[in-house]
Amino acid sequence: MVVKTICSLLFVASLIFSGWSRAELPQQLNIALSKDSYPYMFVNEHGEIDGLAVEYWREVARRSGVNIDFIVADWPDTIKLLQDGKVHLHGAMARTVQRSSRFNLIDLNVDAFSNVYVRRDLSGVSSITDLQPFVVGVVQDTGHLDALKQHLPDGNFKYFANVTELYAAALAGQVAAFAGLDRLPTQHPRYQELNQIFPLYSRIALRRIELAYALLPEHAQLAEQLQLAVAKLDRSFVNELERRWLGYAADSGTLLLGLSVDNPPYMNVSLQGEAQGLFVDLWRHWSDITGQKIAFVPDTSFNNLQNLAKGRIDAVIGLPDNNMLPESIISAYQIYGFKSEYFTLQQSTFGPLTALSQSKVGVFENAPYLPELRQRYPNTEFIRFRQLSEMLNAVINKKLSGFFAAAAVVPFRLQQLNMTDLFQPQQDTQVVAPIYSLVRSDRPELAEQISKGFTSFSLDKFIQLESKWVSNTSLHYFMQFRKHAPLTTDERTWLTQHQQLRLGILNNWPPMEFIDDGGNAAGVTVDMFKLLSDRLDMSIELVLYTSFEHMLSDLQQQNIDIIANISEQEDRRDFAVFTNEFWSTQWAAISPGAEETITSTRQLNNKKVAVYQDYQLAKHLNSTYPDIKVVPVATLQQGLIMLQKNEVDYVLDSIEAATEMLKQQGHIYMRIQILDDLPSFASLIAVRKDYAPLADILNKGLRSISKEDRQELYQKWFSFQITQGINKEQLNRLMWQIGGAALMLLAFFVLWNLSLRREVRLRRQAEQKMRFMATHDDLTRLPNRSLIRERIEQALLQHARHNELLAILFIDLDGFKDVNDAHGHDAGDELLLKVAAILKDKVRKSDTVARFGGDEFVILLTGLLSRDDAAIVAEKILHQLAQPLTLSMGDVQVGASIGIAIYPDDGTDSAKLLKVADSLMYRIKQQGKNQYCFSRAVFS
Numbered sequence: 030m031v032v033k034t035i036c037s038l039l040f041v042a043s044l045i046f047s048g049w050s051r052a053e054l055p056q057q058l059n060i061a062l063s064k065d066s067y068p069y070m071f072v073n074e075h076g077e078i079d080g081l082a083v084e085y086w087r088e089v090a091r092r093s094g095v096n097i098d099f100i101v102a103d104w105p106d107t108i109k110l111l112q113d114g115k116v117h118l119h120g121a122m123a124r125t126v127q128r129s130s131r132f133n134l135i136d137l138n139v140d141a142f143s144n145v146y147v148r149r150d151l152s153g154v155s156s157i158t159d160l161q162p163f164v165v166g167v168v169q170d171t172g173h174l175d176a177l178k179q180h181l182p183d184g185n186f187k188y189f190a191n192v193t194e195l196y197a198a199a200l201a202g203q204v205a206a207f208a209g210l211d212r213l214p215t216q217h218p219r220y221q222e223l224n225q226i227f228p229l230y231s232r233i234a235l236r237r238i239e240l241a242y243a244l245l246p247e248h249a250q251l252a253e254q255l256q257l258a259v260a261k262l263d264r265s266f267v268n269e270l271e272r273r274w275l276g277y278a279a280d281s282g283t284l285l286l287g288l289s290v291d292n293p294p295y296m297n298v299s300l301q302g303e304a305q306g307l308f309v310d311l312w313r314h315w316s317d318i319t320g321q322k323i324a325f326v327p328d329t330s331f332n333n334l335q336n337l338a339k340g341r342i343d344a345v346i347g348l349p350d351n352n353m354l355p356e357s358i359i360s361a362y363q364i365y366g367f368k369s370e371y372f373t374l375q376q377s378t379f380g381p382l383t384a385l386s387q388s389k390v391g392v393f394e395n396a397p398y399l400p401e402l403r404q405r406y407p408n409t410e411f412i413r414f415r416q417l418s419e420m421l422n423a424v425i426n427k428k429l430s431g432f433f434a435a436a437a438v439v440p441f442r443l444q445q446l447n448m449t450d451l452f453q454p455q456q457d458t459q460v461v462a463p464i465y466s467l468v469r470s471d472r473p474e475l476a477e478q479i480s481k482g483f484t485s486f487s488l489d490k491f492i493q494l495e496s497k498w499v500s501n502t503s504l505h506y507f508m509q510f511r512k513h514a515p516l517t518t519d520e521r522t523w524l525t526q527h528q529q530l531r532l533g534i535l536n537n538w539p540p541m542e543f544i545d546d547g548g549n550a551a552g553v554t555v556d557m558f559k560l561l562s563d564r565l566d567m568s569i570e571l572v573l574y575t576s577f578e579h580m581l582s583d584l585q586q587q588n589i590d591i592i593a594n595i596s597e598q599e600d601r602r603d604f605a606v607f608t609n610e611f612w613s614t615q616w617a618a619i620s621p622g623a624e625e626t627i628t629s630t631r632q633l634n635n636k637k638v639a640v641y642q643d644y645q646l647a648k649h650l651n652s653t654y655p656d657i658k659v660v661p662v663a664t665l666q667q668g669l670i671m672l673q674k675n676e677v678d679y680v681l682d683s684i685e686a687a688t689e690m691l692k693q694q695g696h697i698y699m700r701i702q703i704l705d706d707l708p709s710f711a712s713l714i715a716v717r718k719d720y721a722p723l724a725d726i727l728n729k730g731l732r733s734i735s736k737e738d739r740q741e742l743y744q745k746w747f748s749f750q751i752t753q754g755i756n757k758e759q760l761n762r763l764m765w766q767i768g769g770a771a772l773m774l775l776a777f778f779v780l781w782n783l784s785l786r787r788e789v790r791l792r793r794q795a796e797q798k799m800r801f802m803a804t805h806d807d808l809t810r811l812p813n814r815s816l817i818r819e820r821i822e823q824a825l826l827q828h829a830r831h832n833e834l835l836a837i838l839f840i841d842l843d844g845f846k847d848v849n850d851a852h853g854h855d856a857g858d859e860l861l862l863k864v865a866a867i868l869k870d871k872v873r874k875s876d877t878v879a880r881f882g883g884d885e886f887v888i889l890l891t892g893l894l895s896r897d898d899a900a901i902v903a904e905k906i907l908h909q910l911a912q913p914l915t916l917s918m919g920d921v922q923v924g925a926s927i928g929i930a931i932y933p934d935d936g937t938d939s940a941k942l943l944k945v946a947d948s949l950m951y952r953i954k955q956q957g958k959n960q961y962c963f964s965r966a967v968f969s
Contacts, residue, residue, distance in 0.1 A: 054254045058097045060086055061107040061116040065192045067214035068274040069121050069141075069240075072101065074216050081274040082121035085137065088266060093258040103191050105170050111243060117251060123172030124239035133252050134241040135259075140271060140339060143173050143235040146199075146213070146227040147206045152446060154206075155416040157181060157233055166195050166207035173208035176236040196223060208235065211275045225302055230290040230327035268340060276341035280951065283322040284475075285342040286312060287333030291417075293441040294498040295367065295464075296346065298327045307498040308347045308464075311364060311483075314490060317940060319482040320814075320882040330395065331415065334358065337467060343475065345467040349397045360465040361476035362483050363725065366506050366515055369398065371458035372439055373431030374424060374451060381455055382406060382431065391420035391432035398460040401518045402433065417442055425451070433460070437504050463517050484609040484728075488735045510733035514564045516726060523722045524567050530723070531589040532558060533580040536573045537664055539686070540746040541594055544573070553746050554593045557611070560738060561730040576663070577643050587717050591727075594712040596645050601715065606724045608714040609731055616646060617687040617701040619672065619680040627702045633657045636678040639668035646681060649708065669699075706807070806880040808858055809865040817879035817887050821939040824891050828932060835932045836899035838888040839946035840868070840906070843924035843958045845884040852918050859916050860923065871905045887943070896931050896963060903927045903961040911959075924959035926950050935964050 062070040062078060073079040078099050090097045100107075100116050111119045111132065123143065124134050145165065147154050154160060157180040165181070167173055169188045177184060187204055189195040192214075199207050200219060206227075213224055244252050277285050288296050288304055296306040304325035316323045326333075326342050336342045338357050347364050354360075371382050371390070379388055387408045392399055394413040402411060412429065414420045417439075420432040436454060443449045466483075468476045491507040499505055509515040516524070534542040534554055545551040550571050562569050572589050574580040583589045585604040597607045618627055618638075627633070634656035640647045642661035650659050660677050662668040668680040687701040714731075716723045804816040812820065821837065828835050842864065849857035861884065868878045868886055877889040890899055906925060913920040928949025930936065935945040945964055953960050 054093055054095050054258060056095055058090065058095055059100055059116040060097055060118055060120045061100050061110040062120045063104040063107050064101045066104060066210065068212045069210065071214060081139065081270050084270055086120055088262060089258050092261045104168065111245065114245065119243040121240055122243055124241050125172050125175055128243065132243040133246050134243050135252060135256060137240045137242060138267060139240045141238040141240045141275065142211055143176055143208065143238050144211065144232040145206050145208055145235050147231045147233060148226060149228055149231050151205055153418060155418045157235065160206055163205035166198055166204035168192055168195055172238065173235060177208060199223065199227060228302060228327065230298060272340050277326045279324045280322065283324050284344060286323055286325050287336060287342045287345040288325045288327045289330040289333055290327045291442065292438055294437055307495060308364065310494045312346050314940065315482045317943065318485055319478065337469060340469065344479065347464040348467055349395050349462045349464060357470050358467050359470045359476060361468045361479040362466045363463050364466050364483065365464040366461045367464060368436050368459045368461055368504050369433050370436040370454040371431050371433055372452045372454050375453045377430065379430035382458060388430035391423060391429045396433065397462050401460055421448065437499050437501065461515065461517060480609055488732065514729040514733045516729065520722060520726050524726065529568050529570050530591060531570045531572050532591045533572050533574055533583060533589040535577060536575060553742060556742055560734055561727065564733045565726060565730045584715060584717055590717050590720055592715045595715045597713055604718050605715040606718055606721045608724050608727045611712045611714050611731065616681055616704050616707045617684045618704055619682065619687055619699055619701050621699065627704065630654060630704050630706050633679060639671055639677040639680045641665060641682065809861055809880050811865055812877055812879040814881055817877060817889060818939045820877050821889055821942065824889060825932060825937065834893040834896065836890040836893055836896065837930045837942045837946045838890065838899065838903060839928045839943065839950045840886040840888065841926050841950050841954065842884040843926055845923055848921045848923065856916055856918055860914065860921060863914050867909050868906065871902060871909065899929050903929060907959065907961065926953035926958050927961035928953060929961055929963050931963065
C-alpha cells in the first residue's frame with residue numbers, strides 16, 4: 030500500500046513538473062510492466078526487470094532524451110495501475126475488443142503469437158479443437174482467453190491468478206495444455222523439466238498477437254508524442270529484438286536449423302528431446318566438414334517457414350519445394366528426394382486409384398508433386414491438408430478415398446497413432462518429392478556455404494547415412510545415383526524439351542580440353558560429360574573453340590548452352606547460372622630446372638610471371654602481390670615459349686596443366702613446384718541463364734560422380750608417369766650422323782639417364798607434396814581434419830580388436846581471439862605454431878595431434894589403460910598453457926578448454942566421438958574455461 034501511494038505521488042509530481050500539456054514528452058515516463066510475462070516483461074534471476082518490452086522502451090527513451098521508470102506488478106495489477114492513472118502508459122499488452130474499448134492502444138509493431146503448449150505425450154492433438162476433452166490452463170484476464178473460447182466455446186478451462194501457479198499446475202499434471210506466449214521462461218527454476226514435458230515443437234499457434242502499448246483515452250496529446258518517439262526506432266532494431274527474445278537461444282556463431290517434427294525416419298525428436306533422423310545426420314556431417322556449429326530447432330513445418338521469414342532461425346533443414354515460398358525465402362540446396370505413395374484403408378470400398386477414378390484424395394498443402402498427380406488422375410479431386418492426422422480421420426470417416434504421403438514416414442506415424450493395421454499403400458502410385466534446404470533471400474552467402482558443404486560429401490557417405498535410417502531399400506534415394514541420377518518429373522520434361530545441348534570446349538588446353546592426335550576431342554571435360562550424359566540421359570554436342578573469349582561470348586549470345594571449368598564472376602551472372610564445383614584448381618610454378626626452389630609466392634616478387642589471361646589468379650596476384658610482374662598470355666604454350674626465350678622467369682598454371690606439360694616432348698629440363706599459399710579456385714559449369722533448370726540437373730549428375738569415378742579420371746589424365754624423352758627421329762638422325770661414335774652415344778645416354786632420374790625425383794617430390802597438402806594443415810603442418818578422422822577410424826579398428834581404450838581431446842584456445850585482434854594475424858599464426866609445438870611435446874609419438882580448424886586442435890590418444898591417462902595429458906597441457914608464451918611481439922597469456930571423449934564409452938565411430946568431445950569442450954567454455962571434462966564426471 031505504501032509503495033502504491035509513493036508511486037501515485039511520484040506520478041502526480043511528474044505531471045506538475047513535466048508540463049504534460051506541452052507538445053513534447055514529459056521528462057519522466059512511468060510505465061507499467063508485468064513481472065511474469067516472459068519473454069516480453071519479467072523479473073530476471075537478478076531481481077531486475079527484463080525482456081523485449083523493457084529494451085524497447087529503454088531505446089525509445091534513449092532516442093528521445095527522457096527518463097523512464099518501470100512500475101512492476103502482477104499482470105492484473107498492471108492493468109489497474111493504468112486504470113487508476115498511476116502510470117503514463119502500460120508498456121505492452123495484447124489488443125482485445127474489451128481493452129480497445131477501455132484504452133487507447135497503439136501497435137508496437139512486434140510480431141508475436143499466442144500459443145497453446147501441449148503435453149508431448151498427448152497423441153492425436155494437432156489443432157486447438159482436438160483439446161476439447163482435456164483440461165486447458167489459462168491465466169485470468171489475459172488475451173489468450175478470448176481466442177481459446179472462439180476455438181473451444183465449451184472448453185474445459187482451469188483459471189490461474191498468475192503464470193507461476195499455471196506452471197506449477199502443468200508440472201503437477203493438473204492440466205494437459207496451457208496458453209502462453211512465444212517462449213517458456215528460462216529463468217523458471219524448473220524450466221528444463223517444463224520444456225521437456227511441454228516442448229516448443231508441441232505447441233499450437235492460437236492467434237497472432239497485436240502487441241500494443243496502452244494509454245487512457247484522455248491522454249491524446251501524450252499518445253501523439255509517443256507515436257512520434259516510437260517512429261524513430263529502426264526496423265532493424267525491432268527485428269534484432271524479435272530474434273533475441275522470440276528466437277532461440279544459441280552460442281554466438283551457431284546456425285539455428287529448423288527441423289520439422291513427426292517426420293521419421295527423416296527428421297524427428299526422441300523422447301529425450303534430441304533431434305534425430307537422416308536429415309539430422311546429414312546436417313551433422315555437413316557441420317563436421319564445414320566446421321560450422323549448428324543447433325536444431327524442432328517445430329512444425331509451417332512454424333519453421335514463419336520463423337525463417339522472421340529471421341528467428343537461419344535455415345530450414347529440409348522442406349518440399351512447392352514453388353509458393355515467400356519472396357524472402359530461397360532454396361539453398363536439394364538435400365534429398367523421397368517417394369510418396371497412395372494410402373487407403375485396408376478394407377476400403379473405393380477400389381484402387383486409376384486414371385479413371387472419380388474420388389477425393391488428400392495431399393499435404395505443400396506437396397510439390399500435385400501437378401503430376403493431376404495429370405495422372407484427371408478425374409480425381411485433390412484436397413489439401415496441413416496435418417497427417419486430419420487426412421487419416423477424413424479417410425476413416427469416408428470423406429476421402431485415400432491420401433498421398435511419404436512412403437517411409439507413414440508406417441512410423443501409423444505406429445505412433447496405433448493405426449498400423451488400418452492402412453496400406455498402393456504400390457504403383459509412387460511420386461518423388463524433392464526436399465530443399467531453405468534460407469532467407471538476403472543471405473546468399475549462407476546458401477552458398479550450405480551448397481558447398483553438401484557437394485563435398487562423398488556419394489558413399491550419403492548412401493551410408495541413408496541405409497542407417499531407411500531400411501526399405503526400394504525407397505532409397507542416394508543409391509539411385511550409382512547408375513542414374515534421380516530426376517523429378519519437371520526435370521525429365523525439361524530434358525525432353527531440350528534434346529541436344531551444346532557444350533563449348535577448347536581445342537588447346539590439355540589435359541582439361543584439347544584435340545588428340547587422332548583429331549578427336551579429349552580431356553577431363555569430355556570424359557566427365559560422357560559420364561553426365563549417361564547418368565542423366567541427355568545428349569551433348571561438342572562445339573570446339575580456339576579461344577576462351579570467343580566461347581564465353583557465344584554462351585552470352587546463346588549460341589552454345591554450357592561451358593565447363595569456369596569461375597563465377599559478377600559480370601557473368603548477367604547471362605549465366607552456375608552449378609556446384611566441377612573441379613578444384615591448385616597452382617604450380619613452372620621454371621627451368623636450374624631455378625631456385627620456391628616455398629612461397631612472395632619469392633616471385635620482382636619476377637616476370639606468365640599467367641593465362643582469363644584466370645582469376647591473374648587478378649589475385651595483381652591485388653595481393655603487386656611486386657610480381659604479371660604477364661598475361663593467351664595459352665599455356667605461349668607462356669612456355671616465352672619461358673624458353675627468357676622473356677619471363679616463371680609460368681603459373683594449374684597442377685593438372687603443369688603435369689600434362691611435363692609429359693610433352695621438349696620439356697625435359699622443366700620443373701614444377703606447387704605453391705600451396707595461393708588460393709584454390711573452384712571450377713564450375715556455366716549454363717546460359719534461360720536454361721536455369723539445367724544447372725540443377727547437372728548438379729544431380731555431379732553428385733552421381735563417385736569418388737572412384739573421379740579417381741579414375743585423375744589417374745587417366747593427371748598421372749605423373751614419365752613419358753617424355755629425346756625425340757626418336759632426332760636420335761636416329763644423330764646416330765646416322767655420328768655413325769660409330771659409341772663413346773659419344775654412351776655419354777649421351779649417361780646424361781639422359783641422369784636427367785631422367787632428376788625428373789623422377791622432382792616428380793616424386795611433387796607427388797609427396799600434393800599428398801601432404803591434402804592431409805595436413807598449411808600453417809602448423811599438423812594433420813588436418815580429414816587425416817585425424819582417418820587415423821581415429823584406423824585406431825578404432827585396432828582397439829576394438831584388442832578391447833583397448835582410446836581418447837579424443839577436443840581443445841579450443843581461450844584468449845586466442847584477443848591476441849589475434851590486438852596484435853594481428855601474424856601474431857595469431859605465431860601463437861598457433863607455439864601451441865602446436867607444445868601439444869606435440871605433451872604426447873607420445875604413437876599419438877596424433879591435429880589442427881581441426883581455427884584455434885581448435887584434436888588429440889588422439891591410443892592404447893590407454895584408463896581414462897585417467899587422458900586426464901594426465903589434459904592437465905599437462907593446461908599447466909603448460911597457464912605459463913606466458915613468448916612471441917616476437919612480447920609475452921601473451923592463453924588457456925584452453927578441453928573436452929574428452931573415451932572409446933567405447935562415448936561412441937564407437939569417429940563422428941560420434943568428435944561430437945561428444947566438441948560438446949564437452951563447449952560445456953567447459955560456458956562454465957569457466959581453462960578446464961577439462963569427461964562426459965560422466967565432474968569438472969576437474
